[in-house]
Amino acid sequence: MKIAVFGAGTMGSGIAQVFAGKGHTVLLYASSTASAQRHKDKLAASLNKRVAKGKMAQEAADDLMSRVLVEEFEAAADADLVIECVAENMAVKKELLGRLDALCKDEAIFASNTSSLSITEMGQGLKHHLIGMHFFNPVPAMKLVEVIAGGNTPAELVDYIKNLSTEIGKTPVVVNEAPGFVVNKILIPYCNEGVCVLQEGVASAEDIDIAMQLGCNHPMGPLHLGDLIGWDVVLNIMDVLFNETHDSKYRANVLIRKMVRAGKLGIKSGEGFFKYTK
Numbered sequence: 001m002k003i004a005v006f007g008a009g010t011m012g013s014g015i016a017q018v019f020a021g022k023g024h025t026v027l028l029y030a031s032s033t034a035s036a037q038r039h040k041d042k043l044a045a046s047l048n049k050r051v052a053k054g055k056m057a058q059e060a061a062d063d064l065m066s067r068v069l070v071e072e073f074e075a076a077a078d079a080d081l082v083i084e085c086v087a088e089n090m091a092v093k094k095e096l097l098g099r100l101d102a103l104c105k106d107e108a109i110f111a112s113n114t115s116s117l118s119i120t121e122m123g124q125g126l127k128h129h130l131i132g133m134h135f136f137n138p139v140p141a142m143k144l145v146e147v148i149a150g151g152n153t154p155a156e157l158v159d160y161i162k163n164l165s166t167e168i169g170k171t172p173v174v175v176n177e178a179p180g181f182v183v184n185k186i187l188i189p190y191c192n193e194g195v196c197v198l199q200e201g202v203a204s205a206e207d208i209d210i211a212m213q214l215g216c217n218h219p220m221g222p223l224h225l226g227d228l229i230g231w232d233v234v235l236n237i238m239d240v241l242f243n244e245t246h247d248s249k250y251r252a253n254v255l256i257r258k259m260v261r262a263g264k265l266g267i268k269s270g271e272g273f274f275k276y277t278k
């Protein structure tokens with residue numbers, strides 16, 4: 001199968017890794033071919049680290065990377081599946097999908113890795129069918145895929161994406177369209193609440209995370225988790241949840257807004273509530 005992944009950041013690169021690891025050909029796209037190539041090089045470097053640690057055979061890493069291709073936009077014309085993971089902005093996603101709608105073969109399936117936006121709205125006006133295929137960070141490690149049916153997504157397509165998710169080693173759950181779907185509707189307010197607890201002076205950042213890790217057996221606490229997701233992403237999802245529902249329980253803590261404005265986005269910027277060295 002040929003899969004075109006648009007957006008080569010953390011999620012797009014992880015999705016490319018998973019599909020290429022299962023023998024599919026992946027076209028990796030970013031804002032330019034030079035940028036896509038840089039992301040491809042980063043992916044190769046992360047696989048090489050796994051090889052060095054003895055977690056992956058060199059041959060398997062080389063084999064996987066040989067299936068990740070950087071091509072011009074037009075090469076997506078014969079893709080069987082297009083997955084968009086570009087910025088969480090409806091206008092940006094719609095503009096890209098509109099261009100792909102004109103380019104791609106009729107049988108191509110369009111999927112969005114949106115973390116909270118409406119699949120129905122995103123798919124409006126497209127002749128290709130659109131479905132939500134929501135992966136979790138870090139994609140190679142996280143088993144879940146939320147399969148989201150928009151208002152116009154055919155039932156057969158839901159079944160097809162469920163089966164495909166299983167085939168690539170993930171466990172699918174079918175979710176009806178709702179802001180944040182299942183995981184982010186619960187998880188993102190949880191990260192926000194971690195920040196509220198910090199802001200109220202209940203405990204230090206370190207102790208909040210230790211409390212949730214050891215008290216609930218979570219792999220990481222809410223502040224480290226937000227650092228992993230990126231506070232810009234957390235803020236964006238909180239704003240979508242709030243704007244769609246007007247429920248005050250989804251109001252983003254002002255400290256998150258301040259962190260984002262200061263560029264303290266988490267692991268990707270080197271600093272969030274904790275500091276990270278490369």
Ligand code: 3HC
Nearest residue numbers: 046055115135136137138140141142184187219220229233
């Ligand atoms: N490639 C392949 N496998 C990888 C990988 C990679 N780049 N990174 C991690 N893994 C896998 C491996 O299978 C590894 O097992 P191995 O040792 O056999 O290779 C396993 O993950 C564990 O990795 P590590 O030993 O490096 O790290 P930890 O044991 O500390 O676990 C973690 C790291 C998986 C991130 C764990 O802390 C965790 O599960 N944290 C919670 C993550 C979470 O909740 N994510 C969801 C965020 S919400 C989201 O994504 C939605 C979005 O819309 C916002």
